[in-house]
Amino acid sequence: MKKDQLFTRRRALIAGAAVLGAAGAAGTARVLTDGQAVERSLPRSGPQASRALKPSAYRLQPLAGYGPPPHGAQSRTLVRHQPFMRVSGRGRTMVLTFDDGPDPHYTPEILRVLREYDVHAMFFVCGQMAAVNKNLLGEMADDGHVVGNHTWSHPLLTKLSRSEIRSEMERTSDVIEDACGESPAWFRAPYGEWNRAAYQIGAELGMEPMAWTIDTLDWSRPGTRTIVGTVQKQAAPGVVVLQHDAGGDRSQSVQAVRTYLPRLLDAGYHFVAPHRKNT
Known part of the structure; x- marks a missing residue:
C-alpha cells in the first residue's frame, strides 16, 4: 500500500490526543458510551486509567445530520464530522483492529491467535484483497469478528472526486x-485522511467512521x-489499536499479537468488536 510515502503526513494527523476525533487541546475524544456518542476526556496513565467504565451497548444516537438509508435498511445513518477513535465499556475494554487485508498467509495466522484466546476484533x-x-x-x-470497509484500492480519499470515493467504498461494501x-x-x-465527502458517502452506504x-x-x-511495547505501554480502557494483516511482510505483527494478547488478558483487559449500531 506504499504507506511509507505518506509517513510524515500520517504522523502529523495522529500526533497527540487532539486528532481523529479528539476535541482540541482539552484532551477529549469521540466515544461510544451508554448508547450515545459523547465527548470524553482521554484517560491518563496511573490509577485513573484502570477505573471501570460504565457498561455500553455500543449504540449510536443522533448527533449530526442524516444520510439516506442504505438499500434495504430500516433507519438512516448519521453523517459524522469526525471518526470514532475510542469506545467505552465495562472495565478495561479495548478494541483490536487490523487493516489492509485479508492476506492469505498472515490473516489466517491472526485469526488462529484470536480464536485461541476467544477474542473478537475488527x-x-x-476490496481488491x-x-x-x-x-x-x-x-x-x-x-x-467485525468486517469493515477500508476502500477498494487504498487511495488517498482527499485526492479523489465524490464519484471515485463512492466507487471505492461501494465496491468494497x-x-x-x-x-x-x-x-x-x-x-x-x-x-487516516478524511473529508466531508467521505463522511457523507459513508453514511449514505450505512457506515460509521472508525x-x-x-x-x-x-x-x-x-x-x-517494539510493537508489543507500544500496545502494552499505551493500553487503557477504551483505546482502539491499529495493526495490519496485509500490505507486506506482517510476520512481526502476527508475533506481536501472539505475545501481547495473553499479557493484556492476564492484566484484566478484555476485547470487544462493536457490531452494527442501533439508532
Missing part, C-alpha cells in the same frame, strides 16, 4: 455483503518487541 478490509479471499471474510464473520451476508457498518479512511487511538506503526516493521 478487520478493515480492502477481499474479492480474491472471500473465504477469509466468511471466516471472520463466523468467528464473530458489495464484496463484504456477498461474503458475510450483510453490509459493513464501519469504514476507515486509508492513511479511526484509532494507538498506532503500532507495525507496517514499518519496527520489530516485534
Whole structure:
C-alpha cells in the first residue's frame, strides 16, 4: 500500500490526543458510551486509567445530520464530522483492529491467535484483497469478528472526486455483503485522511467512521518487541489499536499479537468488536 510515502503526513494527523476525533487541546475524544456518542476526556496513565467504565451497548444516537438509508435498511445513518477513535465499556475494554487485508498467509495466522484466546476484533478490509479471499471474510464473520470497509484500492480519499470515493467504498461494501451476508457498518479512511465527502458517502452506504487511538506503526516493521511495547505501554480502557494483516511482510505483527494478547488478558483487559449500531 506504499504507506511509507505518506509517513510524515500520517504522523502529523495522529500526533497527540487532539486528532481523529479528539476535541482540541482539552484532551477529549469521540466515544461510544451508554448508547450515545459523547465527548470524553482521554484517560491518563496511573490509577485513573484502570477505573471501570460504565457498561455500553455500543449504540449510536443522533448527533449530526442524516444520510439516506442504505438499500434495504430500516433507519438512516448519521453523517459524522469526525471518526470514532475510542469506545467505552465495562472495565478495561479495548478494541483490536487490523487493516489492509485479508492476506492469505498472515490473516489466517491472526485469526488462529484470536480464536485461541476467544477474542473478537475488527478487520478493515480492502476490496481488491477481499474479492480474491472471500473465504477469509466468511471466516471472520463466523468467528464473530467485525468486517469493515477500508476502500477498494487504498487511495488517498482527499485526492479523489465524490464519484471515485463512492466507487471505492461501494465496491468494497458489495464484496463484504456477498461474503458475510450483510453490509459493513464501519469504514476507515486509508492513511487516516478524511473529508466531508467521505463522511457523507459513508453514511449514505450505512457506515460509521472508525479511526484509532494507538498506532503500532507495525507496517514499518519496527520489530516485534517494539510493537508489543507500544500496545502494552499505551493500553487503557477504551483505546482502539491499529495493526495490519496485509500490505507486506506482517510476520512481526502476527508475533506481536501472539505475545501481547495473553499479557493484556492476564492484566484484566478484555476485547470487544462493536457490531452494527442501533439508532
